[in-house]
Amino acid sequence: MKNRKIRRIGIGLGIVLYSIWATLFYQLTFTGWTLEYSYYGVAMVVGLSLLFMYAFPKRDRRVVVRFTLYAVILSLGIANFAPAAGMWRIIDTIVFIILAIGLGRWLVPVRMGWQLLTLVSLLLFEMWIPLSDVNLLTAFNVNYVGHLSSQDAQVPSIPVTVIPNSRGLQTMITIRGHRPVPHEAQTLIDAMATSGNPTLTKDAIIQLQHSYDLISIKPGKVFFHTSLATPQQLARTSVDSLAMIDFPFSQPHFLSVEGNVRMYVTLAKDPGYYTSMLLNPGTLSTAVGQMALQTAATTQEEWKAIGGNTQNSVQGLSLQNGYLSGSYQGHPIHVKTVGVTILGIKPLLPSHISTEPQAVVEGDNVIQVISLGARPHVIATLNGSYLHPLTTDLVFADVTGNGSDAMLINTVPAQIVQLTPSGTWKTLWVSGRSTFRFEAVLPRAGGDLIIANSPSLISQNPIRYLGGYVYQNGTLNTVFRSYHGNLVDLHVVHILNGSPQILTSVYAHQEIILLSQSKIPWYPVVLVVYGFVVLAGLVRRTRGVKA
Amino acid sequence: MKRSLSIGLVSLFAMALISGCGLTSTPTALTSQIVARTVDPNGLSQVESALLGVSNDHSYQVKAGMTVAAGHYLRRISYYGYVSLPGFVSMDETIGGVDYQIYQMNNFAYAKTGGKWSPIQPITDLTPWTSMLALLHSHPPRVVYTLPQQTLVSWPCYVYQFRANDLNTSLTKLGAKGKLIAHQALYTVYVDVKDGKLRQIQVQSTVGVPGLGTASLESTELLFNYNKIVPMSAPSDLMTQIELP
Incomplete structure (x- = not known):
């Protein structure tokens, strides 16, 4: 009696684990190989499937193959209706x-009981981790997924930034589509009488259904807590990472409504102006340049007006009137430079x-590059060209593990450059694919782990998937691949x-x-489990033959 | 048993082989365009004559796109439309993923968004070649390059490239050595091999935005169907919006 109960629990547990393994194996191995190796990947998938079927003796084959297919079909089915919302979700x-x-x-x-299980x-x-995110498990744990509803096409990806908090960690600051409440418009109309900027308030009323609340997200004991961002939090938040929505063509606006900050987006100019800009190619670069300066300045002004942080200083240094000035570790710095933004204070030269x-x-x-030693001065200059312009889309990484940083620059194509002690630049690596992008860097002994969005190895399709690489003798060696496309604006954070x-x-x-770095390497794990399953089948087969 | 094991080993080996591949460096990817271009002493006059060649044309069709890269982002406007001189414009635009439609007949100019038309400032400069000629005359580029021939859609084109200072001095800045530096852009002009007409203008430029760093611009406009566009009457939904009580 007791034995039967234990046996049933064992089978149940086995079925749960097996169906989850089938899902993971399908996503990590089959999807991954097909995306990375194209037709070769498909051939490998067919090979593994045939080996799997061949392994089991005939009488087991029917049950095992059909049950495995059933589990995979269910996983894919669940993933398909999961995005539906509200009533549809229940009906689905x-x-x-x-x-x-x-x-x-x-x-x-x-x-039937086992099927329901x-x-x-x-x-x-899949409620715990959506199927589309399962691909991330090759290298990461998914700690939090925030759905921040907004229907606006102007916001193709939700901008998010972090600020330091009182616990010595960081809090996320982001935007969330605002749901208007009854009588809200009337409240705003009344507020216009006392508003410092009536035009802004008027537009906020017009854009009510397309406006955003600024929110903060931080981890609680079990779940993450979302609340409206407080003025104290915004006073520590720089607007640049939140307001780059459709820069410079659209203008983000900020307005304080009863102590809470609301954001909405309008066109920077009327639609005719954009046509006019286009039909005058001889003055286009001036027009777009001015638009960029104007949009950025208006954003700063409005952000300042709601009490947001507009101080642009990094470790006590800031750029003012063509000089990098301030003090670094006690000694004053005042160096003439053409810089307009500080990318960071980094050891670009080796410590010796x-x-x-x-x-x-x-x-x-x-x-x-400006030295911060006894006699601060510009020690090196790297010029971009119009064909391969240098934007701030770059990351610093200690690629060789010697303690000095190289710059991983997302020009098209992306490249890695290193400063030499003589002040010249050495190109360590250039991507052969125009869509390759460096995203973030995680510290690692012997050379940092470079996280990049990189296209498939064989297919010419430009779609990018997340990958981890280390630099070694002029080559980026693949550490992992996570077949999740569409991940943009990656930041390394301490939340x-x-x-x-x-x-x-x-x-x-x-x-x-x-995402946090995973300690369990799921990809090899599912492959090893596959090996065991096939082996189990073969063992049964040989025993069956003997009997 | 032995056979299946060997199949398994072979497939695992193949897998290890492919995943072991790293991404090698391709330095030529950065220099290919520079290597392919040569200085052309007649380039400037070729570009000028292409611009002058279309300056008597009365209508054209345009397909264009403009991309600005700043920070981690890349933002794009796209255009498609018809222009007939002196004052007809019909243009579809996508800005920040939102569609806009423009209809203009001389001083009657409207833009449609979200299903509703509203009046806009009429667009006056409808001849792209005018601003290009003004640019070449005020600051003739010192060097004009020629690039290998390229085919745009179905038109084989000669390709010329040059840098020129902005017409307007509003973005002039102070250089590192205390000298004033004019704001510049790189222009690539495509001239049709068959009829010598201006086919495409590409503009690439950058601007330094305080706090945000470099914003880079790339714009491409393709001109075609010269003299084949007839002004269209106003869209019916615009008329309905105006006429119905």
Whole structure:
């Protein structure tokens, strides 16, 4: 009696684990190989499937193959209706369960109870981690997925930034589509009488359905907590990372409504102006340049007016009137530079050349490196060209593990350049694919782990997927691949305790995702499990033959 | 048993082989365009005559796009439309993923967004070649390059490239050595091999934005169907919006 109970629990657990393994194996191995290796990948998938089928003796084959297919079909089915919202989700779920039971009765020669267990466990599994995010498990744990509803096409990906908090970690600041409440418009109309900027208030009323609340997200004991951002939080938030929405063509606006900050986006000029700009190619560069300066200045002004942080200083240094000035570790700095923004204070030179790190600033299509030692001065300049312009789309990484940083620059194509002690630049690596992009860097002994969005190895399709690479003798060696496209605006953050996390936004999906480095290498794990399953089949086969 | 094991080993080996591949460096990817261009002493006059060649034309069709890259982002406007001189414009625009439609007949100018038309400032300069000629006359480029022939859609084109200072001095800045530096852009002009007409103008430029760093611009406009566009009457939904009570 007791033995039977234990046996049943064992089978149940086995079925749950097996169906989850089938899902993981399908996503990590089959999807991954097909995306990375194109036709060769398909051939490998067919090979593994045939080997799997061949392994089992005939009488097991029917049950195992059909049950495995059933589990994969269910996972894909659940993933398909999961994005539906509200009432549709409930209807979809009911219809899906009926269909799943029907399919099970017809396809799977396994008891109904076990089928339902499979269904429930896969439903719970995908509630915990959506199937589309399963691909991230090759290298990451998914700590948080935030759905921040907004219907506006002007916001193709949700901008998100972080600020330091009182616990020595960071809090996420982002935007969320605003849901108007009854009488809200009337409140705003009344507020116009006392508003410092009536035009802004008027536009905010017109744009009510297309406006955003600024919110902060931080981890609680079990779930992440979302609340409206407080003035104290915004006083620590720089607007640049939030307001680059459709820069410079659209203008973000900020307005304080009863102590809470609301954002909405309008065109920077009327639609005719954009046509006029186009039809005058001889003055286009001036027009767009002025538009960029104007949009940025208006954004800063409005951000300042709501009490947001507009101080642009990095470790006590700031750029003013063509000089990098301030004080660094006690000694004053005042160096003439063409920089307009500080990229960071980084050790670009090895420590035996310079014990102090350098300030790296960027101007119009140019990067300058300024020494912060006894006699601060510009030690190197890197000029961009119009064909391969230098934007701030770059990351610093210690690629060789010697303690000095190289710059990983997203020109088209992307490149890695390193400063030499003589002040010249050495190109370490240039991408052969125009869509390759460096995204973030995680510290790693012996050379940092470079996180990049990189196209498939064989296919010419420009779609990019996340990958991890280390630099070695002129080559980027692949550490992992996560077949999740659309991850943009990656930041290295410290929102949770432990090693740094990656915060990213999903393009066209109004989602932000927080990832931490995984300790369990799921990809080899599922492959090893596959090996064991095939081996188990072979063992049964040989035993069956003997009997 | 032995056979299946060997199949398994072979497939695992193949897998390890392919995933072991790294991304090698391709330095030529950065220099290919520079290598392919040569200085052309007649380039300037070729570009000028192409611009002058279309300056008597009375209508054209345009397909264009403008991309600005700043920070981690790349933003795009796209255009498609018809222009007939002196004052007809019909243009579809996509800005920040939102569609806009423009209809203009001389001083009657409207733009449509979100299903509703509203009046706009009439667009006056409808001849792209005028601003290009003004640019060449006020600051003739010192060097004009020629690039290998390219085919745009179905038109084989000669390709010329040059840098020129802005007509307007509003973005002039102070250089590192204290000298004033004019704001510049790189222009690539495509001239049709068969009829010598101006086919495409590409503009690439950058601007340094305080706090944000470099914003880079790339714009491409393709001109075609010269003298084949007849002004169209106003869209019916615009008329309905105006006429119906």
